[in-house]
Each structure stands twice: as C-alpha cells, then as structure tokens.
Amino acid sequence: MRKILHYTLAMMALSTTLGVQASGKSVYDSLGCSSCHGIDGKPATPAYPALAGKDVTWFVKQLKDFQSSVRKDPTMNAMAPMVVGYEQAIADYLSKQ
Numbered sequence: 001m002r003k004i005l006h007y008t009l010a011m012m013a014l015s016t017t018l019g020v021q022a023s024g025k026s027v028y029d030s031l032g033c034s035s036c037h038g039i040d041g042k043p044a045t046p047a048y049p050a051l052a053g054k055d056v057t058w059f060v061k062q063l064k065d066f067q068s069s070v071r072k073d074p075t076m077n078a079m080a081p082m083v084v085g086y087e088q089a090i091a092d093y094l095s096k097q
C-alpha cells in the first residue's frame, strides 16, 4: 500500500510538472479506494457504501469532512487526506458511474 501510494504521489507530481492533471478515475483506482468501494464506486459487499452516481457537491463535502475529522471514521480519516486536491475530480468521475 505504502509503495503504491509513493508511486502514485510521484506520478501525480510528474503529471503536475508536465501540466497534465491526473484523472479522478486514476486517483481513485491507484489509491485503492476501489478495494472497498468497488470498481467505479459499485462495491461487491454492502459493508461499504456505494459511491457511484452521488451528488458532486455532497461527495466533495464528505471527503473534506473526513479530512478535517468533522466526520469520523478511522478508515476514511486515514484515506481522505491522500486525495487533497483531487476531491472534485473523483466526485465528477464517480457521479457519472
């Protein structure tokens, strides 16, 4: 997980340097969000909330609330800080699934 994260962050830094914004899908997939929330935000088990087809504004707020721990969940409080700057891109991508 840590290696994947470092690789992802390196790729994001490179993308930014090249002036290319990583897509919401690539961030979502490479950070392992899909391991719980499923491919394209459609989880295989009801243990995890579906993220497909949600309202963009609501989605971004949930991520920011997890980042600031206004919304508390140990897993998401750890995951959400990894997507700072990509909240909108991930929300846009998943809202269309």
Ligand code: HEC
Pocket: 028, 031, 032, 033, 034, 035, 036, 037, 047, 048, 049, 050, 051, 059, 062, 063, 072, 073, 075, 076, 079, 080, 082, 083, 090
């Ligand atoms: C290890 C499993 C796991 C991973 C990985 C994970 N999540 Fe979650 N996520 C959860 C759980 C469990 C909840 C429900 C938390 C709660 O009950 O408040 C949740 C909730 C959420 C919610 C709120 C959904 C709702 O219906 O209220 C969003 C948005 C979200 N996750 C996005 C992400 C994103 C984006 C990533 C990747 C950066 C991610 N999650 C990675 C387990 C995970």
